[in-house]
Amino acid sequence: MRGEHLDAACRSWLELAAQAREADDRDERLAQLIAEHLAACPDCAASEAALTSLIQRYRDAAQPPLSEQRERRLLDLLCGPASASLASRPQPDR
Amino acid sequence: MKPWDIDLAIYEDELALLEGLRRRDRLACTCLVKRFAPRLYQLAVRLMGDPDEAEGVLQESVIQACAHVDAFQGRSELGTWLHRIVTNTALMHLRRRRPVTVDLEEQLQRRSPLPQALVDRTTEPSRAVIGAELREMVDRAIAALPDTLRTAFVLREVEGLSTKEAAAELGISESALKVRVHRARLMLREALAPYVHGEGRRREADA
Numbered sequence: 422m423r424g425e426h427l428d429a430a431c432r433s434w435l436e437l438a439a440q441a442r443e444a445d446d447r448d449e450r451l452a453q454l455i456a457e458h459l460a461a462c463p464d465c466a467a468s469e470a471a472l473t474s475l476i477q478r479y480r481d482a483a484q485p486p487l488s489e490q491r492e493r494r495l496l497d498l499l500c501g502p503a504s505a506s507l508a509s510r511p512q513p514d515r
Numbered sequence: 516m517k518p519w520d521i522d523l524a525i526y527e528d529e530l531a532l533l534e535g536l537r538r539r540d541r542l543a544c545t546c547l548v549k550r551f552a553p554r555l556y557q558l559a560v561r562l563m564g565d566p567d568e569a570e571g572v573l574q575e576s577v578i579q580a581c582a583h584v585d586a587f588q589g590r591s592e593l594g595t596w597l598h599r600i601v602t603n604t605a606l607m608h609l610r611r612r613r614p615v616t617v618d619l620e621e622q623l624q625r626r627s628p629l630p631q632a633l634v635d636r637t638t639e640p641s642r643a644v645i646g647a648e649l650r651e652m653v654d655r656a657i658a659a660l661p662d663t664l665r666t667a668f669v670l671r672e673v674e675g676l677s678t679k680e681a682a683a684e685l686g687i688s689e690s691a692l693k694v695r696v697h698r699a700r701l702m703l704r705e706a707l708a709p710y711v712h713g714e715g716r717r718r719e720a721d722a
Contacts, residue, residue: 448691449690451694468711472711475710476653480672482650484557485647487553495552495573498574499544500541
C-alpha cells in the first residue's frame, strides 16, 4: 500500500533529509541525492507526479474572494488618517 | 459615498491608476485595492499561513505601496511590484516570529492521516477544476508547513517563481531553496496522502 511506503523503504532518506543542515555544500549534495532518489524510486516518483498534478490544479483554481469585512477594514485604513502613520521603505522594481 | 462603492472603470487603465496614486487620489487607492487586494491577500495567506496575520501584511503592504508609488519606475507591471512588496513584508513578519526547529520525522509521526471523507470526489469527471473542499485541504496542509518550508514552496511551486528568483527573495542559495521545496513536498505528500494516492491510482488507470 502506497500509504505505508514512506515509513519503510525510504526511512533512511527521510532521516537524512530531516537531519540535513543548510550549508551550501551539503544542500547541493542533498538536492542531488533527493533528485536521484525520486528518479530511481517508482513509488516516490508516482507520489511526486500525483502531488504535482494536485498542486497544478490548486494553482489554477479560483481563490475565494477577499471578504467584504477585510476589504472594508483595508479601505478604511487606506483612506483614513492612519494611512500616513505606518513606517515604510521604498521597494525596488522587479 | 463610501470608498467601496466607487466605479472601478475610473482607473481601468494601469497608467491612469498610477497617475492617480501619485496624486494621492483616494479613489485610485480604492481602485488599487479592488483590483489587486484579493490576489495579494491570497499570497499573504499562503506565505503567513494565518488569515489574520495575512490581513496585517496586506494592510501594511498596500499602505507602503501607496506611500511609495513614486519609487515605482515601471520596469515591471504594477501587479508584480505589489507582489514583491507583499512577499517582502510577509517575510519580514515571519522573521520576527520566534525561530522554530523542526524534526521532519517527528512531524511525520505526529501527523494523523486525514479522514477519508476529506478526499475530494467533486472533481470527477472534470479534473481541471479543484473542489472548494480540496482547496481548503491543500490550504491547511500548506499552512501547517514550517515557515521556512512554506515560503520556499509557495514562492516556487504556487507563485511560479524560478528557483533563482525564489532563492533571491528568501536570501538563500538555489540549492537550499531546492532542498526546502523537496522537504515541503515530502510533508505535503504525507498530509495529503489520501488524495495523492487516489490521484496516483487514477493516473495509473489512465495510462
